[in-house]
Amino acid sequence: MKIAVTGINNVDSPGPGVPVIRGLKDSESINAEIIGLSYDTLEPGGYMPGITDKVYLIPYPSGGIENTFERISFIHSKEKFNVLIPTLDSELYGFLKLTDRLSSLGIKTFLPTFDNLNLRAKDKLFDFCTANNIKVPKNILVSGTNDLHRISSEFEYPVVVKGIFYDAYIANNLEEVQSAFKKLASRWGLPIIIQEFIKGDEYNVVALGDGSGETIAAVPMKKTYITDKGKAWAGITIDDEYLLNLVRHAVERLKWKSGAEFEFIKDGETNQYYLVEINPRLPAWVYLAVGAGQNIPEALLKLAIGEKIKPMTEYKTGTIFIRYSWDLITDIKTFESLAVKGEKDNKSLKN
Amino acid sequence: MAKFSVPSNLAVSESGFLFVPSSGETFTLNEIGSEIFMMLKKGSEDKEIFETVVDSYDIDLYTFEKDFSDFITQLKNHKLIKEL
Numbered sequence: 001m002k003i004a005v006t007g008i009n010n011v012d013s014p015g016p017g018v019p020v021i022r023g024l025k026d027s028e029s030i031n032a033e034i035i036g037l038s039y040d041t042l043e044p045g046g047y048m049p050g051i052t053d054k055v056y057l058i059p060y061p062s063g064g065i066e067n068t069f070e071r072i073s074f075i076h077s078k079e080k081f082n083v084l085i086p087t088l089d090s091e092l093y094g095f096l097k098l099t100d101r102l103s104s105l106g107i108k109t110f111l112p113t114f115d116n117l118n119l120r121a122k123d124k125l126f127d128f129c130t131a132n133n134i135k136v137p138k139n140i141l142v143s144g145t146n147d148l149h150r151i152s153s154e155f156e157y158p159v160v161v162k163g164i165f166y167d168a169y170i171a172n173n174l175e176e177v178q179s180a181f182k183k184l185a186s187r188w189g190l191p192i193i194i195q196e197f198i199k200g201d202e203y204n205v206v207a208l209g210d211g212s213g214e215t216i217a218a219v220p221m222k223k224t225y226i227t228d229k230g231k232a233w234a235g236i237t238i239d240d241e242y243l244l245n246l247v248r249h250a251v252e253r254l255k256w257k258s259g260a261e262f263e264f265i266k267d268g269e270t271n272q273y274y275l276v277e278i279n280p281r282l283p284a285w286v287y288l289a290v291g292a293g294q295n296i297p298e299a300l301l302k303l304a305i306g307e308k309i310k311p312m313t314e315y316k317t318g319t320i321f322i323r324y325s326w327d328l329i330t331d332i333k334t335f336e337s338l339a340v341k342g343e344k345d346n347k348s349l350k351n
Numbered sequence: 352m353a354k355f356s357v358p359s360n361l362a363v364s365e366s367g368f369l370f371v372p373s374s375g376e377t378f379t380l381n382e383i384g385s386e387i388f389m390m391l392k393k394g395s396e397d398k399e400i401f402e403t404v405v406d407s408y409d410i411d412l413y414t415f416e417k418d419f420s421d422f423i424t425q426l427k428n429h430k431l432i433k434e435l
Contacts (some may be wrong), residue, residue, distance in 0.1 A: 012402065203372075203375075221375075222374065222375030222376075224375065235375075236375045236377075237375075238370035238372055238373060238374060238375040239373055240372075240373045240374070266374075317372045318362070318370055318372065
């Protein structure tokens with residue numbers, strides 16, 4: 001089966017494309033042929049042996065959905081892929097708007113719904129959690145620097161200052177909040193989210209919902225090594241039924257469709273879990289779930305093609321992932337093909 | 352006389368490596384720490400542990416009782432044992 005996958009930017013803050021592909025390639029029931037969709041000529045997934053069978057450049061989401069659709073239609077006319085798996089937050093709304101048109105070409109997807117995306121948005125998460133008895137750090141939305149003076153009366157420092165789409169800073173006083181506010185507002189726009197800082201360890205859960213409220217897969221992980229960008233560089237699967245039930249409850253209430261990553265902080269003093277974010281796509285560490293016994297990319301693909309999947313509940317606790325970086329050597333001819341023609345055949349790449 | 356219990360889901364290897372599956376935390380014990388922890392896990396009382404360790408190692412009872420108390424405090428802080 002031919003499957004197109006985005007997010008093959010396996011860089012220091014990696015996209016989930018390469019681990020998703022690894023899961024698909026590991027599947028014994030799918031003979032996966034992978035078409036990598038790359039936003040840049042140097043996304044590593046387009047050069048790594050055994051990952052993409054062919055790679056095509058696609059326009060950035062900021063270019064608009066018509067450009068995306070035109071390019072995807074062209075690639076599909078050549079490759080006739082069956083399923084498209086977008087893996088990046090920034091492209092989800094665009095592909096969701098294109099779902100019907102992609103479907104008319106014969107391209108299947110399994111994306112979150114607009115409701116899913118809106119309910120878990122950073123400025124809505126607090127309301128969703130409080131309405132559903134899930135602990136969440138207190139937050140307020142601020143739309144101007146005048147509102148920042150509310151912080152000292154409503155929070156204790158430090159606080160977390162978050163952009164509406166990406167990025168977060170920890171601020172220890174009003175001056176640091178103002179500085180973070182300016183950076184985030186100029187980059188991602190308003191409002192800015194001011195969130196209570198919870199001190200504790202970070203736990204994440206990768207999950208897959210079928211859209212009816214059922215959790216098809218879920219694997220929890222403790223981050224054991226965190227980069228300066230807050231990304232997990234190592235992690236270990238844990239056995240915590242309470243945490244899994246929290247995620248199942250959220251999936252059920254959201255009627256979540258597709259993959260997701262639930263980010264929690266466990267308060268070091270009270271041992272309570274606080275849900276700090278729901279990312280609407282599989283995380284870059286999803287291959288840990290595959291290694292622990294739940295091939296979530298494979299299950300997502302099967303849901304996309306309309307197969308019924310039984311919920312997976314077993315996985316191996318104590319499975320560890322350790323990310324690493326590796327200098328891949330290639331040559332100018334290989335690069336040229338993608339740079340000039342916008343496509344590259346990888347079948348000759350050797351392991 | 353005190354007795355302790357070790358959480359049933361705690362994984363302990365013979366080399367003294369502890370893994371708490373519910374939190375993902377790991378700990379490493381040295382040889383004597385490992386030996387004491389195994390005795391705690393078996394349900395030995397503190398008096399029995401004192402006798403075994405003082406008989407096997409070059410240490411007096413007074414010093415060992417103090418070290419044992421510190422060790423127990425650390426294990427409790429990390430929720431690796433509970434006093435019964």
